[in-house]
Amino acid sequence: MAERYDTIIIGAGFAGLSAGIRLAQFQKRVLILESHKLPGGLNSYYYRGKGQLYNSGLHTVTNFNAKNRRWGFGLICRNLGIDSGEFRLVPPKHPSALQIPQGELLFGNDPELLRASIAREFSSQVDGFDRFCADLKSPRDPAVLQRAGSRELLGEYFTEPRLMDLLELPVYIYGGYREGQIDAATFSTVFRSIFLEGCGSPPDIKHVLDLLIARFKDLGGELKTRRRVAQIVTDGGRFRGVELADGTVLEADACLSSAGLAETGQLAGQVWGDSGDLSVFETVVAMDRPLDELGVDRTLLMVSLEPEFHWRAPEGRQEYFHLTLAASDNYAFSERPTAHHLKIGCFQKGSLWLGLDEETYRQEKLRLEEKMLAELTARFPGLLDEPVTHHESLTPKTVVDYTSHLNGGIYGGCVKSFDGGTPVGGLFVIGNDQAGIGIMGALTSGVIVANYKVVLAGN
Amino acid sequence: MTKDEIKQIVLDIIAEIAPDEDLSDVKPEVRLRDQLDLDSMDFLDIVMELRKQHGIEVPEEDYPKLASLDSCADYLEPKFAALKA
Numbered sequence: 001m002a003e004r005y006d007t008i009i010i011g012a013g014f015a016g017l018s019a020g021i022r023l024a025q026f027q028k029r030v031l032i033l034e035s036h037k038l039p040g041g042l043n044s045y046y047y048r049g050k051g052q053l054y055n056s057g058l059h060t061v062t063n064f065n066a067k068n069r070r071w072g073f074g075l076i077c078r079n080l081g082i083d084s085g086e087f088r089l090v091p092p093k094h095p096s097a098l099q100i101p102q103g104e105l106l107f108g109n110d111p112e113l114l115r116a117s118i119a120r121e122f123s124s125q126v127d128g129f130d131r132f133c134a135d136l137k138s139p140r141d142p143a144v145l146q147r148a149g150s151r152e153l154l155g156e157y158f159t160e161p162r163l164m165d166l167l168e169l170p171v172y173i174y175g176g177y178r179e180g181q182i183d184a185a186t187f188s189t190v191f192r193s194i195f196l197e198g199c200g201s202p203p204d205i206k207h208v209l210d211l212l213i214a215r216f217k218d219l220g221g222e223l224k225t226r227r228r229v230a231q232i233v234t235d236g237g238r239f240r241g242v243e244l245a246d247g248t249v250l251e252a253d254a255c256l257s258s259a260g261l262a263e264t265g266q267l268a269g270q271v272w273g274d275s276g277d278l279s280v281f282e283t284v285v286a287m288d289r290p291l292d293e294l295g296v297d298r299t300l301l302m303v304s305l306e307p308e309f310h311w312r313a314p315e316g317r318q319e320y321f322h323l324t325l326a327a328s329d330n331y332a333f334s335e336r337p338t339a340h341h342l343k344i345g346c347f348q349k350g351s352l353w354l355g356l357d358e359e360t361y362r363q364e365k366l367r368l369e370e371k372m373l374a375e376l377t378a379r380f381p382g383l384l385d386e387p388v389t390h391h392e393s394l395t396p397k398t399v400v401d402y403t404s405h406l407n408g409g410i411y412g413g414c415v416k417s418f419d420g421g422t423p424v425g426g427l428f429v430i431g432n433d434q435a436g437i438g439i440m441g442a443l444t445s446g447v448i449v450a451n452y453k454v455v456l457a458g459n
Numbered sequence: 460m461t462k463d464e465i466k467q468i469v470l471d472i473i474a475e476i477a478p479d480e481d482l483s484d485v486k487p488e489v490r491l492r493d494q495l496d497l498d499s500m501d502f503l504d505i506v507m508e509l510r511k512q513h514g515i516e517v518p519e520e521d522y523p524k525l526a527s528l529d530s531c532a533d534y535l536e537p538k539f540a541a542l543k544a
Contacts, residue, residue, distance in 0.1 A: 021522075025507055068479070070498070076493070451500055455519065 011258035013041030015431030018446030024219035035228035059326035062193035064200035087201035096300035109198030128157040145185035165309035175437040177411035239426035258431035278398035279350030279408035295382030320346035350396035350407030462532035487528035
């Protein structure tokens with residue numbers, strides 16, 4: 001007979017782990033299945049050289065100052081039963097910047113920094129900015145916002161297109177799940193999470209993953225790694241169980257999948273959503289000295305290289321319209337970090353990187369990596385004075401391998417299931433495709449769907 | 460355990476979950492959600508604390524019975540009594 005669980009969760013990323021912790025507080029048998037050796041999905045870690053730890057994914061963690069129990073970091077801690085201090089998040093020690101060819105704005109964990117920057121560059125727009133921020137704190141009907149685009153929303157507060165470009169830039173870079181416009185609800189959430197509540201960083205991603213896994217196991221949850229789900233078994237439109245790649249069948253009353261809406265549909269033999277094609281190429285550079293001693297005086301830097309901001313990925317693998325930079329050690333850690341990693345990335349159509357022969361893939365990767373390194377040193381020439389101890393690149397193909405998102409979509413597919421529901425009863429999506437963007441978004445998605453769709457719905 | 464003691468246990472749990480709420484004037488016969496800023500997630504937390512602190516299990520179909528302090532006391536009294544037995 002097949003082994004039976006209350007709930008099976010597909011994927012031990014941040015959404016899967018948070019859903020697992022929440023459910024294990026109410027249910028006796030909760031199982032998380034992870035196809036890889038390590039947990040985390042996109043936000044994971046690996047070792048290079050002499051045991052040097054590298055984080056994939058992680059740039060920053062948003063909602064740093066959100067301690068309200070209904071929202072953001074506060075909501076997560078309360079639902080997971082983990083004290084906020086245990087995450088060991090610390091704030092940035094340098095400002096971050098938004099750049100377009102016409103100029104830049106600075107921002108940081110004090111919203112006043114961005115406001116002052118707007119007042120300097122766009123003095124007529126400050127009132128609109130104040131109104132926008134005030135309205136974000138008392139969110140409007142999400143159903144209405146989900147139908148509108150971000151530009152429509154900004155148009156209610158601002159008249160300067162270049163300012164709207166600058167304000168859209170970071171939100172799209174950290175949550176632009178499809179080309180063109182994203183919905184105003186996701187836009188508002190990400191904007192509030194970055195600008196009003198600020199960012200922070202844990203010492204590394206492994207610390208947070210270990211913390212979540214320990215909590216899950218303490219509550220009696222079961223985590224199985226290297227178990228790939230090959231098929232979702234349904235019966236009369238209702239979830240019944242999963243079949244693993246090795247043929248094992250596991251049954252459960254409910255299933256939460258972080259594989260993506262389209263990808264979960266595929267596992268269930270159905271066609272849902274749209275997996276999208278917006279992925280990323282990112283190069284990480286390791287230095288021997290703190291990055292700010294080498295002139296890297298920004299924590300995050302987001303750049304639109306076009307004079308007008310459009311959210312799109314180029315048709316060629318060697319082109320790019322946007323850059324995103326993240327300095328891993330520019331946070332106020334109490335102990336001096338031993339790793340000094342600088343990431344620079346650009347957005348790519350994932351499909352362009354799939355199905356290449358090995359040599360073409362290697363050449364294309366090397367060429368784009370050279371360009372990323374040149375962009376990096378053009379902005380921070382001090383880096384040229386020091387030897388690079390290690391560098392390597394992640395491509396859309398890497399994202400496909402580690403997340404199961406078909407074209408390496410880093411923010412999930414083009415279609416979101418805002419309530420987590422799917423056409424199969426008892427089967428729900430969590431994470432990116434339930435609009436859970438970023439690490440905090442994924443954690444939130446896990447607990448919300450667990451609460452409302454499983455615990456309260458009696459699944 | 461008396462009904463008043465049970466009401467105090469529930470109030471103590473609410474005070475932990477929602478430290479900003481003023482609990483000095485909670486009317487026992489009125490639904491908690493009508494007088495306090497509590498949502499369904501808060502009720503899940505009340506259920507969990509009852510289990511953690513007192514070993515009381517509240518199945519999901521009984522959650523509506525926790526609506527007011529009076530209904531909590533009526534519903535939980537036999538459960539607390541069963542614990543002692």
